[in-house]
Amino acid sequence: xxxxxxxxxxxxxxxxxxxxxxxxxxxxxxxxxxxxxxxxxxxxxxxxxxxxxxxxxxxxxxxxxxxxxxxxxxxxxxxxxxxxxxxxxxxxxxxxxxxxxxxxxxxxx
Amino acid sequence: xxxxxxxxxxxxxxxxxxxxxxxxxxxxxxxxxxxxxxxxxxxxxxxxxxxxxxxxxxxxxxxxxxxxxxxxxxxxxxxxxxxxxxxxxxxxxxxxxxxxxxxxxxxxxxxxx
Numbered sequence: 001x002x003x004x005x006x007x008x009x010x011x012x013x014x015x016x017x018x019x020x021x022x023x024x025x026x027x028x029x030x031x032x033x034x035x036x037x038x039x040x041x042x043x044x045x046x047x048x049x050x051x052x053x054x055x056x057x058x059x060x061x062x063x064x065x066x067x068x069x070x071x072x073x074x075x076x077x078x079x080x081x082x083x084x085x086x087x088x089x090x091x092x093x094x095x096x097x098x099x100x101x102x103x104x105x106x107x108x109x
Numbered sequence: 110x111x112x113x114x115x116x117x118x119x120x121x122x123x124x125x126x127x128x129x130x131x132x133x134x135x136x137x138x139x140x141x142x143x144x145x146x147x148x149x150x151x152x153x154x155x156x157x158x159x160x161x162x163x164x165x166x167x168x169x170x171x172x173x174x175x176x177x178x179x180x181x182x183x184x185x186x187x188x189x190x191x192x193x194x195x196x197x198x199x200x201x202x203x204x205x206x207x208x209x210x211x212x213x214x215x216x217x218x219x220x221x222x
Contacts, residue, residue, distance in 0.1 A: 032208040043113070043199055043213030044152070051208070089152065093208050096142075096165055099152040 002027040004092050006100035014108055019077040021103050023090035028071060032093040035064060035075045037086045038102070044089055048075070080107045112136050115200045115214035122190055123222055130185045130217045132200030140164075140206050141183035143175060146197040146216070158183055159206050190221045 003026040013019045025033075031052035036044035050057040050064045050073070057064050063076045077084055085107045091097040115132040122128055134141060142165075143155040157165035158177040172188045183200060197216045203209035 034210065036213075041215065043201075043215045044211075045213070046210050049210060087150075095207055096154045096157060097211055098154075101149065101151050 002030060002092060002094075002098050004090060004098050004100040006088075006090060006103050008103050009101070010104040010106070012106045012108060013080050015082060016079045019075075019080045019084065019105055019107070021075040021077075021088050021090075021105065023073050023075075023100050025071050025073075025092050027092070028068065030092050030094040030098075033064070033066060033073050034091045034093060034097065035062075036089045036091060036099075037084075038089065039086050047088075077105075080105075082107050082109060111214075113200055113202055113212050113214040115198075115217055117217060118215065119218050119220075121220045121222065124190055124192060126190050127186070127188045128190060128219070129187070130198055130200075130219075132183045132185070132214060134181055134200075134202040134212070136202055136204075136212060138202040138204050138212070139180055140203045140209070141177065141180070142201040142203075142211065143183065143185050144199040144201060144213075146199065148196070152199070156183075156185075157206070164206060187219075190219075192221050195219055195221045 005024045034049040035047040038044040066073045087102045089102045091099045113134045140159045142157045156175045161177045174186045177183045200214040201211040
């Protein structure tokens with residue numbers, strides 16, 4: 001069974017500080033992971049991805065870390081900005097993407 | 110130009126009706142999907158088509174019937190709508206079929222009364 005879990009439904013962070021969003025998965029067979037960002041009334045948009053040959057991938061303010069032994073990945077946003085306030089979904093890919101239930105990130109000025 | 114566009118954005122209808130949601134992508138992708146976001150906010154795949162061929166068909170009631178007239182279009186027809194069908198439906202596309210980044214439309218909020 002392929003499950004992806006984001007155990008924190010919400011997170012509030014001060015502007016300029018680091019935001020850390022977490023995600024756990026159950027099935028190690030699928031080795032491609034993605035983070036999506038979603039604003040209200042819009043579709044999810046791709047943010048960053050990582051495959052299991054790496055344990056870190058960086059794109060500007062966004063870094064994704066993959067801990068295969070713990071079946072855990074995290075997204076770091078630094079510094080956090082008000083425009084980062086959105087719902088963040090992690091997903092595990094193969095022939096289909098399986099999504100977590102999302103974490104609502106609020107950046108406070 | 111919107112990459113993945115779906116219509117309508119909002120759909121309010123009575124139980125028992127039949128309705129369709131249309132999706133078009135101009136990215137030149139070969140694969141298209143329908144995802145459903147339920148009240149608990151999970152995004153779950155329903156169907157996937159690659160070059161007009163159905164490749165993923167999750168456990169979805171057969172009242173839901175996807176149709177892909179060409180690889181740029183994937184429509185979703187729903188018969189005999191039920192209250193539990195109320196959700197946001199997202200269309201998406203990707204270049205290939207494996208370990209792919211998906212591009213999503215803005216969603217169709219379906220409300221069944």
